[in-house]
Amino acid sequence: xxxxxxxxxxxxxxxxxxxxxxxxxxxxxxxxxxxRQISTQGANGAPACVTCHGANxxxxxxxxxxxxxxxxxxxxxxxLDAMANGSRVSPVMAATAKALDPAQRQAVxxxxxxxxxPLNVDRLAATALxxxxxxxxxxxxxxxxxxxxxxxxxxxxxxxxxxxxxxxxPSLAGQPAAYIAGQLRAWRQGQRPPGPLGLMPAVATRxxxxxxxxxxxxxxxxxxxxxLLAAQANAAPGAKQ
Numbered sequence: 653x654x655x656x657x658x659x660x661x662x663x664x665x666x667x668x669x670x671x672x673x674x675x676x677x678x679x680x681x682x683x684x685x686x687x688r689q690i691s692t693q694g695a696n697g698a699p700a701c702v703t704c705h706g707a708n709x710x711x712x713x714x715x716x717x718x719x720x721x722x723x724x725x726x727x728x729x730x731x732l733d734a735m736a737n738g739s740r741v742s743p744v745m746a747a748t749a750k751a752l753d754p755a756q757r758q759a760v761x762x763x764x765x766x767x768x769x770p771l772n773v774d775r776l777a778a779t780a781l782x783x784x785x786x787x788x789x790x791x792x793x794x795x796x797x798x799x800x801x802x803x804x805x806x807x808x809x810x811x812x813x814x815x816x817x818x819x820x821x822p823s824l825a826g827q828p829a830a831y832i833a834g835q836l837r838a839w840r841q842g843q844r845p846p847g848p849l850g851l852m853p854a855v856a857t858r859x860x861x862x863x864x865x866x867x868x869x870x871x872x873x874x875x876x877x878x879x880l881l882a883a884q885a886n887a888a889p890g891a892k893q
Contacts, residue, residue, distance in 0.1 A: 684759075684762060684763055684766060686755075686756065686759040686760075686763075687759040687760040687761070687762050687763025687764070688763050690752070690756055690759065690760040690763070691709075691760055691763055691764070695751070695752060695756055696751040696752060696753075696756070697751050698747070698748040698751035698752055699748065701720070701760065701764075704717040704744075705717055705718070705719070705720050706719070708721055708767060708770070709721030709722075709764045709767045709770075710770045711770075711826075711827070711828065712828075713826075713827075713828040713872070714828075715828075716828045716830040716831050716834075717828070717831070718827045718828060718831045719769070719770055719826060719827065720764040720767075721764055721767035721768060721769050721770055722764075722765070722767060722768060722769025722770075722771070722816075722823070723764060723765060723769075723816070723822050723823065724765055724816075724818070724819045724820075724822065725758075725761045725762045725764075725765035725766075726761075726819045727761075727819055727820065727822055728760075728761035728764055728765060729757055729758050729761035729762075730845075732745075732749045732752065732757040732760075732761060733749075733754070733757060734844070734845050735748075735749035735750075736749035736750045736752070736757070739844075739845050740838075740843070740844045740845060741838060741843035741844070769816075769823065770826065771815065771823060771825055771826055771875060772875070772878065772879070773813075773815050775813075775875075775878040775879060775881070775882050776812070776813030776814065776815050776825050776874060776875065776878045777811070777812040777813045777815055778812075778813070778878065778881065778882070779812070779813045779874060779877060779878050779881060780795055780807055780812035780813055782881060784796070789862070789863060789866035789867070790866035790867045790868070790869055790870030790871075791870050793805070793806060793859075793863060793866065793867040793870075794806045794807055794814065794867055794870050794871065795807055798858075798859075798863075801858045802854075802858065803855055803858050803859065804855070806824065806867065806871075809821045809851065810822070810823070810824050811823070813825055813874060813878065814871050814874060820847065820848045824871040824874075825871055825874040825875055825878075826871075826872065826874065826875045827871060827872060828872055829865070829868040829869045829871075829872035829873075830868075832867075832868035832871055832872065833864050833865055833868040836852075836855075836856045836859065836864045836867075836868070837856070837864065839852045839853045839855075839856040839857075840853070840856040840857050840859075
């Protein structure tokens with residue numbers, strides 16, 4: 653029996669190792685790969701997520717599509733599940749969520765959770781230290797609340813500057829105003845699951861339409877406001893450059 657040249661044996665071994673490595677792609681790595689494919693190509697007839705939510709999950713504020721990048725995987729998967737079973741009413745997303753099986757919903761949620769959020773967290777958090785006036789309704793609700801009707805400050809759960817906290821309280825900063833307002837009204841109408849302790853339906857039902865619009869506009873514009881405050885601070889006499 654003729655022996656193979658050493659170079660051929662080495663090449664065959666490399667191919668075998670490569671095949672083994674590909675076959676070993678599983679768990680988080682496989683989920684990330686599957687999630688990225690769903691994001692960019694769609695699956696089971698569902699359109700690619702990037703069509704509406706942007707190439708990097710940055711969203712499309714002008715069209716009212718929220719950013720997904722950097723949101724918690726558990727939160728995103730929970731929302732997709734709710735849209736699929738109808739407990740979260742979403743004419744835009746329902747068909748897409750239903751088309752994906754549970755594993756695919758988990759995969760695409762994990763993929764977006766792993767992307768960097770399109771936010772400057774430090775600048776946003778610093779806005780919570782900036783004084784606000786009671787007649788600035790959106791800022792006042794976000795940072796102070798309306799305790800005369802048992803509405804806590806949004807920042808108490810969603811973090812300073814609406815940067816998001818943990819698995820259950822997503823970032824609000826930079827999300828489209830129409831999207832935020834739409835979700836508050838959905839809670840008011842029982843068209844979204846109540847979430848932890850039923851907090852959001854309780855809050856939403858106590859807000860007027862004008863207050864909903866004001867706090868939504870505040871959070872939508874907060875990244876630009878944070879950048880402006882940072883620029884003013886850097887330009888102040890004695891500021892460290």
